Amino acid sequence: MAETKLPGSTDSQDHRLDLILRGLERVDTADAELIKDVLHEKVHPDIFWGVAPTGRPHIGYLVPFVKIAELVEAGVEVKILLADLYAFLVNYRHSRSLVASRREYYRFALTAVFETISGLPASTIAFHQETSFSVSPDFINDVYELLSYTSLGEARSPNEELATTTMLSPLVVPIVQALDERYMDCDFQLGGLDQAGYYVYGDKYLPKIGHKKRHAHIMNKMLPGLTGTKMSASNPKSKIDLLDPPEIVYQKIMEAHCDSSTANDNPILALLKIILVPIGRLRLEQSARAGSNAKKTIPFVEPNAPEGCVFSIMSGRESYHYKSYEAIEHDFLAGKLSSGTLKAAVADAMNQILAPIRKSYEDNSQWQDVLKIAYPESERDVSNASPETQNASENFCIPTVLREVSNERVKLIPFNPALHTAEFIKRVQDSPEVWTHGPVGPFESAENFDTDFIDKIVRPKTDMLLYAVIDRCKPPTLADKDGALAGLIAYLGTSPANLCTEIGFVVTLPQFQRTHVTSNAVGLLLKLALDSPNEGGLGFRRVQWMTSSVNHPSIKTAEKMGFTKEGVIRWDRLYPGGANTGKESNGKPLDVDGKVGHMNGRDLGRDSVMFSMCWDDWYLSGMREHVNERMAR
Template sequence: MSTMSNNAIAHPDLDLNTRLDFITRGLARIDNADRALIEKTLQVKEKPSIYWGVAPTGRPHIGYLVPFVKIAEFVEAGLEVKVLVADVYAFLVNYKHSRSLVARRAEYYKFALGAVFEAILGLPVSCIQFHQETTFADTPGFINDAYELLCHTSQAAARSPTDELRNTVMLSPLVCPVVQSLDEKYMNCDFQLGGLDQAGYVVYEDEFLPKIGYSRQHARIYNKMLPGLTGTKMSASNPRSKIDLLDPPELVQQKIVDAICDPCMDIEDNPILALLKIVLLPISKLRLTRCFGAVSGASAYAPFIEPGAPDGALFSVMQESGEPQHYASYDEIERDYLDGNLSATALKNAVAKAMVQLLAPIRASFEANPSWRDVLNLAYPESEQDVLASGTVDASECFCIPAALRQISNERVKLTPFNSTLHAGEFMRVAKQHPEIWAHGPIGPFDSAQSFVSDFIETFVRPKTDMMLYAVIDKSKPSDGVDDDGVLAGLISYISTSPTNLCTEIAFVITLPPFQRTHVTSNAVGLLLNFALNSPDEGGLGFRRVQWMTSTVNYRSIRTAEKMGFTKEGIIRWDRLYPGGRRKGKLSSGKSLQAKGRATHMDEDDLGRDSVMLSMCWDDWFLEGKREHVNGRMDN
């Protein structure tokens, strides 16, 4: 791919500390024992080996720059670097695709990731080795080891590494921990690189590999994870959250300009700062170290600085005044940004320019390689696009009533099916400032948009067929970019929905504090009541009962329900348990978990809740004037 000669592949005669710095800097995590093992291995081995595994599923995006920055540093440290293309794992976890399609994607990954490696420093792809899982996964030894691991693995253990496995209804993904664990054995390297999202697999490996006689001898290190442009997880299946490696420059520019970048959001969730911290500045530092002035065509691999930058500068930002501001470290950039001395617009423009420069060699490699161009359409044909490729799949896609998977609105408020890519980042940006909104419910608080998505949306909402979660949009406010019709004001949902019994419950009514005591809550609740209780001829579901349950000490929620016309039916004692509720800031019903001096089986940090049950039924709606009452409340 690259025309650069091999005579500049690595720095000669690096001392131990320099090699150790290349290997360990910028990591998300490295245990002291692993660090000591790396140091010991460098002392006794001239060229230790390290591997990183990747499953060829969705098209590679800029998130893959993160491990490849480390891979470039490994090459600089004189390591033998192996990239494992885990095609067997990809087939098992993405079972809807054929083996032949996965094989084509494995080819695509080799082209794409090879180009990523070359783009960072201009080194030839021959500096690293690509290995394919099928070369050893089909051997008798591997298959026998897999059978043995399966005999030791319970279903719970197989589901334990990730939420994806915990929620699957298929068998093949549950074999993935077995396959990934054996990769470790059969790659037989001194070190292993992985992302923090792989930590659950490591726990499985450490417990079960010794049961088949394999004792870990290598060190594990973890790279950081790049958040998506929307503030949630970057995913190949969510176009708005990521930049494809082959996106044209104008699209790269537009996606970065549109990315969330708010001083009030958690720093770790800010995609612009993350790109700087774990991709652009480390690459700029590597490029400065490498003295590109003597290399032909060095401009494509120059540091991300403007002409005239002082020695030691790693990144330049053009201010609105037209003058460049030069930075020697990420900390300086973050400090200026948080202090208001560096605008989000200037920062985004500089990051966009650097990303266009970084991705240019990858696009050039693609255009110059007919084999890569040919395999693109075979690996990602129009008929085999990933289920989530449109980026518009909603959190409640499994809801039992497809007719509810649509927008419901009036002149003041719109309810739209909650979409993690569109809504989670903005919702958590505000919610993090108000942890009290989680005090009366079983979920939360969440420390980031990513944890909100993984621990609530993906774990709690998406698997349920009886739950429909809506984002609440206040149409009286001008759009802030999340929704064209207004501003994201909160959440609301149907739960415990039964088409057979024609009943549902309105729950998770979370109106963000800036929108409380306005028209938002009454209109959101009113829209759901009208949709549930109105007849099908009127565009409703024709349900017979809508209930409302809340804690007996959630006085605001009770008052809201009663103002909307719900009838109180009674108290359900000890209806909920909040595990760890005291620690999480939950408000219970004030009942002690001690009974006559005897502790119950519950932890002292747990809290119990009594619930009040309220309802509105079809006869209330049509015969007792409740429909007119609700619509009147919505107009106030």
């Protein structure tokens, strides 16, 4: 009777070999020859990938699963080894019971990863448990045999962690990993390039204990960390957890290192090269293959993309469609794609990949329960901390105002960098003109925005409260469940003693300008400040509005809302280096007949127009009704 073939298997040996070997970091000639021989001998050769359940899985684990999906397409039977003994020995501080819980967490997480990337059911692959054979007398005897052959230097040689450990148990892991190959008894073994030292050890010593059959080793690329170092579960800033919420994914990617002068050590390009483009190519191949059992999924392309494209990137109003990673890299290094544009496209695609994984977790109570045991709260990524603890204006002098202020059209919520920064910077990346008349900006990245504005200006000030402006007339977004992030607005110079404040840092994103957003955001802050306490307000006596004398849209907004012009404050502000950052000055020269040579010629000066609205305007001159009417338009 003919042997049943796996989904995607093919009679073309060259095609199968290409699927097995493509995208690998390194393939030794001897390993490639072994694989060719096995493909001639077997319809369904088998392979195993071992993983130690230590820290929480992150997106680095997507890399081997791209290769695993390609192996399945090539008709290879794939086995996942959950190396729980290895994990216990290398992380000796953790109990066996904790490692067992982490093993189960990995089983749930990696099942979801496989189904997401391959589009196939988890039954296509098989999970094995290292402790199912490591407790056998034969395995233990083999450990003793290998101990007798292994010097201390050889035990330390596979990687730097073993070279510096002061504990004995980690030095046993090269022996355990070598024996995994013997007891799994597969045709091939898949690992990362960081496993090369272990393979060298196994190839040398397994024959000494009677294991004559050499297995082929293939090694996938290693994904660099977002900070330019190795992606590590122990470094929250370097990695994206598989369960990170969408806004955290956006923020981490928008803050990631992305040097446009080189493709080397660029984590954003690496995500495209190692994960996203290969997944797009795999999905395209699956969708084109007649009779495929894989779930029909759409690559990361727009509906109007030409046939054969695997990735689309939108820059402003123009879309670029790509059939290869090399084309994306070329356009990025040539300046056709900005780092902000590239990051936004990568963040969108990465969230598309992670969404079904998060959904699997949300639908699986067993997975949720084991998370609580496997990774106690003290070890969780700080990025998953409660958003309430990350309020940028938590030091504001009136704590009772640190809350939502809203009507049916617009919501103001205290700005939370974890929820709002990445989305905000993404939206203003191609509109630097929003910073033309203000004392800050433009910002190169979300990280710069948080460091130079939130941490240096907003957080230290007790008189400043920064709000995110949410347009509730738009569908829910990653930034807020009630609508779309439309801009910023703030209280400045707030003095409870003098019952006064200022409305400033009014930044309405371009797509929300000339709509209801600005009038409602300003109106909500006027009502909160000037309404009496028994009406839910603060009962302030004065709200002021200061803007550049050449910021005509801001002046027009103040006039429309009913503010009274009090005058012009000449040379009120200095924009240091403003000539280099797109600022617009008062138009007056700093150097007149050489008499002000001490001034920096790149600095710009600003005249400020002062407006105000006071309690008597509010209650006695009809401004309260006027503002309500403007908000209703």
